[in-house]
Amino acid sequence: MMIDARNVSWNAGAKPVLHPSSLTVQPGETLGLIGPNGSGKSTLLRLLAGLRASRSGSVRLNGRDMAKLPRREIAKQIALVEQQAETADLIRVRQVVELGRLPYLKALGRQCGTDHDAVTKALDRVEMIHMADRFWHTLSGGERQRVHIARALAQEPAYLLLDEPTNHLDIKHQIGILGLVKALPLTTVMVLHDLNHAIRYCDRLALLHEGKILAAGPAEKVLSPALIRQVFEVDAQIEPGADKENPTIRFKARAA
Numbered sequence: 001m002m003i004d005a006r007n008v009s010w011n012a013g014a015k016p017v018l019h020p021s022s023l024t025v026q027p028g029e030t031l032g033l034i035g036p037n038g039s040g041k042s043t044l045l046r047l048l049a050g051l052r053a054s055r056s057g058s059v060r061l062n063g064r065d066m067a068k069l070p071r072r073e074i075a076k077q078i079a080l081v082e083q084q085a086e087t088a089d090l091i092r093v094r095q096v097v098e099l100g101r102l103p104y105l106k107a108l109g110r111q112c113g114t115d116h117d118a119v120t121k122a123l124d125r126v127e128m129i130h131m132a133d134r135f136w137h138t139l140s141g142g143e144r145q146r147v148h149i150a151r152a153l154a155q156e157p158a159y160l161l162l163d164e165p166t167n168h169l170d171i172k173h174q175i176g177i178l179g180l181v182k183a184l185p186l187t188t189v190m191v192l193h194d195l196n197h198a199i200r201y202c203d204r205l206a207l208l209h210e211g212k213i214l215a216a217g218p219a220e221k222v223l224s225p226a227l228i229r230q231v232f233e234v235d236a237q238i239e240p241g242a243d244k245e246n247p248t249i250r251f252k253a254r255a256a
């Protein structure tokens with residue numbers, strides 16, 4: 001059970017956005033994609049989700065070439081929450097989450113008790129069950145983000161792919177969502193900007209820079225002060241955490 005990307009790449013017109021890159025998502029892990037704006041993180045995530053066709057190589061889902069798999073079959077395995085995911089306005093929260101059940105619907109499109117339970121459970125997990133009947137357009141940015149995550153959970157995927165899942169969330173819900181994601185018995189890939197969140201909530205990190213995976217592995221290998229300086233152009237100090245827990249990175253902006 002894994003997603004295995006071999007030599008995948010993507011161009012926007014003539015401009016290479018992701019140079020040929022390889023990355024294996026290991027079963028059960030939480031893998032963080034980190035890197036500066038425009039480094040290719042979302043592009044790589046979409047390639048891993050089978051939503052963007054690679055110019056080279058292949059992405060294999062549990063050993064099968066994803067380019068040859070029906071979309072519905074992929075959707076039963078992989079749920080993706082994109083940045084700024086849009087939803088039609090005149091729809092209620094529960095209906096948004098029900099969209100996650102589409103890959104399972106039979107020909108007549110009727111939802112059954114299992115679908116209803118999966119939707120309720122997903123809303124409960126992101127603490128949005130009390131807003132199940134609210135209209136989408138009445139939600140705050142953070143509430144919308146939690147509903148999108150609930151939609152992905154209702155899909156009951158084996159792989160959860162999240163692009164900046166803490167966007168719009170206050171600190172309580174940032175920690176809540178990341179803790180929830182880490183605790184789920186799923187394989188997760190998430191794009192994160194907060195390097196301290198990446199250390200705390202990911203088992204492994206892949207650092208992207210200018211469309212290339214510069215390093216991949218455990219945080220202590222990937223996040224050295226030298227690499228942080230090279231990629232993010234900030235000076236950083238890595239301090240050991242209390243009780244030898246996760247280290248903390250402190251940043252110092254460089255003088256211009």
Ligand SMILES: Nc1ncnc2c1ncn2[C@@H]1O[C@H](COP(=O)(O)OP(=O)(O)OP(=O)(O)O)[C@@H](O)[C@H]1O
Pocket residue numbers: 012017035036037038039040041042043044
């Ligand atoms: N459809 C597209 N057409 C043109 N350029 C694109 C397209 N998609 C991505 N790009 C460009 O490719 C580069 C990488 O984009 P991508 O969204 O993968 O970066 P990212 O690392 O996720 O960035 P961010 O942290 O800002 O979200 C950017 O310079 C972006 O402008």
